Amino acid sequence: MGVEVAYQDLGDTDLLALIAAGRKGALEALYTRYARHVFGVAYALLQDVGMAEEVVQEVFMAVWQKAHMYTEARGNPRLWLLSIAHHRTIDLLRRRRRKGEVGTPLSLLQPSPEISLENDPDDEAASQECRARLLRALRQVNPDQREVLLLTYFHGLTQREVAQRLGIPLGTVKTRIRLGLLKLRSLLGPWTETDL
């Protein structure tokens, strides 16, 4: 029996509860909320539309099948979803690297119109403003910490590979990642839906 529920008005946790109960509309609402972010991360790292789409499909399939495993103790649902998305992207990136299919490294601290698929001028302006704000925050992170964050998050290196590449102890890599992430969080402040 079809029932109209205003899924878009529900919070992420409620949507996951409904997805766990088999409500496809709830998954669609979650997709509308976060798919662009998931696709954006995957595309920026992989530089391949087809593979980025594959990541989006896998992530939302995982949400559909594992929503019942999510508990509020895990914290914010979008952090859970985006960490799955990034992990899957990094997995693909490492596979490509092993096959020698390494794409052009992403130059994050430079303007990168080449990765923009945006076609709405208003959306593009808002996105550029958001990106500029985020990059300003990243530039304020200590350069040593920023370097480690870029090598791990965007280039897919493990913490051990970073230690070897930079010739620094593993413990130092761990500390730099931790401090860099906490600094970035404090600079960006609390997240809202519009940030995504």
Next chain:
Amino acid sequence: MKCGRVRDLLPAYAVSALDAATWWAVDVHLQRCPRCAGEAQPLLEGAMGLSAIAAAGIALPPALKRRVLEGIGGTRRPLPHPSPPAWRGVLTGIALAALLAVILGLGVGVFHRQARLQGQIEDLAHRLRVLETLQDARLAHLATALLAMQQREDYRTETLARSLHDLRQLVYWSATSDLRIIGVKGTPSAPTAYGVLMAPPEGRVALLVILGLAPLPPSHVYQVWLVQGDQRISGGTFTVDKAGWAQVLVHPPEPLTSFDGLRVTIEPLQGSLTPTGPLVLAADLLRR
């Protein structure tokens, strides 16, 4: 995987800088350990900033949504969630039947009145169905919460069993001659506090016994830190009883000999990633 090991790996987990097997092992641990999940939150929020940088300015391919939704069609495996109680369907039927009877009682010949009532019936039926759907979702959510409670209870039982095992080990070690007993001194912030740290030299567990610390308000805990160069690695949190007594099992991620010292600070209830509160106890591990 133990909490101490997981917490050591959390920064790398947040940026996916672990091999796939270790990443999933941490992820599974976070599903059942609210405290570690709480520690992961600020790191994941920082990582979300990085992902937002990557995602800004990129639009979704329009056809992707259809493919994703088609992709999940037919893949659903039935998930356990409570069925709506049978009485609710009966009540819904009774309500509808009663309304229909009212309509018939008012006279079949009054067509416009019947039509209006019919509309009201449909509206009521729709509302009932919406309520039923929401109730299903709430019941499913409740079932999930109960499952999580059960998992937490299992986890506590496992933790207690592990602590008992560790204590038995310490009793065994206490009978050996190489047990290290290190004095822990109160700082000017807690001049009456003192304690001892007992551990085998290469052991991965140590017993910290403390006396004379002031009981804290419910919003705060004492937190143990292992000092290694400029790093401070959390060794867990604890509270003291009214007499200022506490005993804490510390699980160093590496042998105790690789640490320079031990510190105890006052921190917020959830514990901190690095020391933020006043230092109350300290011990030097290097010169031992």
